[in-house]
Amino acid sequence: MKKNVLMQGNEACVEGALKAGMRFFAGYPITPSTEIAETCAVRLPRERGVFIQMEDEIASIAAVIGASVAGKKAMTATSGPGFSLMQENIGYAALAEIPCVIVNVQRCGPSTGMPTSPSQGDYMQSRWGTHGDHPVIAVSPSTVSEVYTEAVRCFNLSEKYRTPIIFLMDEIVGHMREGVEIPDAETLEIINRPYSDVKGISKTCYHVDEGEWVPRMLPFGEGQRYNITGLLHDESGFPTNDHAAAKKLMERLMSKISSNYEDIVRVEELLMNDAEISVICYGGTARAVKEAIFEARKYGVKAGMFRPITVWPFPEKELYPHLSRLKHIIVAEHNNGQMLLEVQRAAERSVTVSFIGKIDGTLIRPEEILQKINEVQHDKNQ
Amino acid sequence: MIKTSDLVFRTMRIDHLPHIWCPGCGNGILMRDVAAAIDNLKLRQEKVVIVSGIGCSSRAAGYLDFNTIHTTHGRAIPFATGIKLASPELEVIVITGDGDCTAIGGNHLIHAARRNIEITVIVFNNNIYGMTGGQYSPTTPAGEWGTTAPYGNIDRQFDIPQLAADAGASYTARGTAYHTQQTIKAIQDGIAHPGFSLIDCYSPCPTYYGRKNKKGSAVDMMKYQRDHGVPAEQYAKLSDEEKTDKFIVGKLSQNEYPGYTQLYQQLIERSQERSQKKVYL
Numbered sequence: 001m002k003k004n005v006l007m008q009g010n011e012a013c014v015e016g017a018l019k020a021g022m023r024f025f026a027g028y029p030i031t032p033s034t035e036i037a038e039t040c041a042v043r044l045p046r047e048r049g050v051f052i053q054m055e056d057e058i059a060s061i062a063a064v065i066g067a068s069v070a071g072k073k074a075m076t077a078t079s080g081p082g083f084s085l086m087q088e089n090i091g092y093a094a095l096a097e098i099p100c101v102i103v104n105v106q107r108c109g110p111s112t113g114m115p116t117s118p119s120q121g122d123y124m125q126s127r128w129g130t131h132g133d134h135p136v137i138a139v140s141p142s143t144v145s146e147v148y149t150e151a152v153r154c155f156n157l158s159e160k161y162r163t164p165i166i167f168l169m170d171e172i173v174g175h176m177r178e179g180v181e182i183p184d185a186e187t188l189e190i191i192n193r194p195y196s197d198v199k200g201i202s203k204t205c206y207h208v209d210e211g212e213w214v215p216r217m218l219p220f221g222e223g224q225r226y227n228i229t230g231l232l233h234d235e236s237g238f239p240t241n242d243h244a245a246a247k248k249l250m251e252r253l254m255s256k257i258s259s260n261y262e263d264i265v266r267v268e269e270l271l272m273n274d275a276e277i278s279v280i281c282y283g284g285t286a287r288a289v290k291e292a293i294f295e296a297r298k299y300g301v302k303a304g305m306f307r308p309i310t311v312w313p314f315p316e317k318e319l320y321p322h323l324s325r326l327k328h329i330i331v332a333e334h335n336n337g338q339m340l341l342e343v344q345r346a347a348e349r350s351v352t353v354s355f356i357g358k359i360d361g362t363l364i365r366p367e368e369i370l371q372k373i374n375e376v377q378h379d380k381n382q
Numbered sequence: 383m384i385k386t387s388d389l390v391f392r393t394m395r396i397d398h399l400p401h402i403w404c405p406g407c408g409n410g411i412l413m414r415d416v417a418a419a420i421d422n423l424k425l426r427q428e429k430v431v432i433v434s435g436i437g438c439s440s441r442a443a444g445y446l447d448f449n450t451i452h453t454t455h456g457r458a459i460p461f462a463t464g465i466k467l468a469s470p471e472l473e474v475i476v477i478t479g480d481g482d483c484t485a486i487g488g489n490h491l492i493h494a495a496r497r498n499i500e501i502t503v504i505v506f507n508n509n510i511y512g513m514t515g516g517q518y519s520p521t522t523p524a525g526e527w528g529t530t531a532p533y534g535n536i537d538r539q540f541d542i543p544q545l546a547a548d549a550g551a552s553y554t555a556r557g558t559a560y561h562t563q564q565t566i567k568a569i570q571d572g573i574a575h576p577g578f579s580l581i582d583c584y585s586p587c588p589t590y591y592g593r594k595n596k597k598g599s600a601v602d603m604m605k606y607q608r609d610h611g612v613p614a615e616q617y618a619k620l621s622d623e624e625k626t627d628k629f630i631v632g633k634l635s636q637n638e639y640p641g642y643t644q645l646y647q648q649l650i651e652r653s654q655e656r657s658q659k660k661v662y663l
Contacts, residue, residue: 024468026460047654050467050646054494059460062453062490064466066433069451070472074464092454122435201395201447220449221472223428227444229452238398238444239452 003182009147009173010035010077012180013103017075020190022101023049024074026063027054031115032171033105036077045235047197049117057082058310059112061089061102068098069228071219073155077103080113082127083122090164091130094253097162097206097214099152099193104166105174106283107217108361117361118171120283123338126166126251127312133250135257137264137313138166140284144178150186150309157264158189161256162214164235166310170334172284202226206249213256257313266309267318271297275304277373278322281332282308282342285364292369301377311339316346328376329353352376393417396445402441406592406600408559408585409506413442415562416477416504417585419569420448431474433462435487437513439479439506439585456486459494462501470500470643473573480507480521484540488520490645495549495578499642502572502579505542508587516590527594542582547635552577554634558584560607561631568632577641584611 025040044051048276054060060076067074083104106122108114141147158165196216205217205226218224231239232246281289286307296303307317329351331340340355356363356372403409410633430448434440437454443501453461458476466474483505511517518528518535526535545553553575557565572579584601611631
C-alpha cells in the first residue's frame, strides 16, 4: 500500500536501500552524509543486517566490497573528501565486478571546503576519480521521493551489471525534508545478481555465457571455490599477462555498460517538446530550474528542462533529437562547469551552450536562471 | 605425520604452482604452514576464506585452494572485516606482509584488533618491501639499509605482535620460516581462538633484505632464526643480557575478551526488543 511520509533525503536513501535488500552498511561520519550512517545504525540491526562504523572511508568501502563478496547487498555513504579516499577500491570493485552502492552526498569543495554548503563539484570525479579505464554508472536524484526510488534502482543496476554504482546526491536533496510517497512494495522491481550452481573448485568463475554480461559466481562460503583479484585476470579469475585475455576482459567491462545504455539511462524532460531554450541540470539544481521554466513559459518563452537522472553514462542519445530544434542550451550546475563539458561534446557546436554555476556554497536561484533565459532569448531574437 | 605432497594436493591449486617467490624466500614455507594449520583443524574448504593485500606475501592467496581474494594494498583487514561480519560462520584468514599490514594498512590493523573481530592475521614479515625491490619497511631495524635508506634507516621498527596486543588483539604469536612445527601450532591456535589473532612470521628475504644488509645466504638467514628464536618458557629463564638478541617463538599473549561478531549478535537482539516496543531509538 502506498504511504505518504515526511522524510529527509538522507533517510529516504536508507529506506530505499533497505527496500532493495541492502543488509550491510559500513561508513565513516562526514557532513552532509552522516544521517545515512545514523539511520542505518538504527534500522539495519532490526532487519538483522550489519551496520559498522569503520576507521576511515577506505576501510568502509573495503568492508562493503568484502560483504558483497560474501553475498550481501552492501552500501557506504560519504561526501567529497571521503569519496576521494574511496576511489582506489571503487576501481577494484569495477574490475573484480563486485556489486555495491557508494552514496556521495556532495558538499562544497575542494579540500575540506564548506562542509554544510551545497555543491555538485564531484560530477567529473564520479566518472574519472579512479585510475585506469572503466565505465561508471552514476545516478543523481532531485527530490526526496526520487532518492527513495532511485536508491532501489541503484541496487538493481549494481546487481544486474555486477558493478559499483555511484549514487550522486547533493547537500540540497540530502538535507531537505519533504513529503514522500513510498511506493507500493509490489510495484517495485527488485533485482538480484545472477548465480550459477557450480560447486567445488571453479576454474571459469569469470566466464560469461553468450548473451549475458556478467559472471555468475556464488558468494564465498556457498561451495564454489575461486579467486578474486584486482589484477587483470582471465576467465579463471587468476592474474594474467596475456594481452588478448586482458583485452577481452576490458572490452567486456566497457560493453556491459555501453551495450545496455537504454536500460541504464533515465532522464526527465520537462516541456521539451517544443522548447527552443533548454536548461540542462541534475540533482538538487533542478528544483530552481523547474520554477524558472514555468515562469519563463508565462512570458511565452519556449523554455524546457532536460534533466539527466542517470548522469553517467551521459544521456546524449536522449539529447540528440532536441538539438535540431534547440536554439540555445543553458547548463546549470553547482560547480565551475563539469556536465557543461559533456553537453558541449554532445551538442558539437550545433547549438550555443552557455553556463550558469556557483562555486561559493550558495544556491542558484530561480530568478538567476530566469535572467539567463531572458539574456539568451534576447540574443536569439537579434 | 602426513606427507607434504598429500597436504599440497589437498590445500593448494597445483596448476598455479610453482610460486613466484625467489629462491631462499621464506614465504613458501610459511604458506605451507598456513595450509597445514587449516588442514590440522579439519576446516571445510568452502568455509575458509583467505584474504590478502598487495606485495610478495599476498600472492599466497592465489595458490591456496579455498575462497580466495587478493585485494588492494593495505586493505586486506577491512575486506576481511566485511566478509566476517556478513558471514560469521566463515573462517577468515588474512595473509599480509610487514609493509601491507603495518605501514599502509597500520590503521586498519589497530582498529580490527581493537574490535577484536574473529579473524586471523598472518604476517609474512621479511623486514623489507620485496615486490618493489628492497625499500625499508616499518620492520626494517634502525641502522639497517634499503634502497630508500642509502645512508642507513633512521626509523624505529614496529614490534607487530606488541602493537596488535596493545591495540586489543586477544591472541598474538610469533613464528618463523625455520620453526615450522611451532609456527603451524601458533597459526592453528590463532585460527581456533575466538577473537582477533595475529601471528607475526619472520620470513627470510635473501634477495633484498639479506643482500642489502649483508645477512649472508638464505641458509645463513635460516640459521639466524634457528639460533635466536626460543620458546617462551626457555626465554623466561634467560638473563637480561642473553635476551637482547633472542626472541620468543610461539604464543605471546592471549585473553578471553568477547569477539566482535558475538557482540554484534547481542546488539541485534537488543534492537529486536526495541523494535517490538515500537520505539525508534
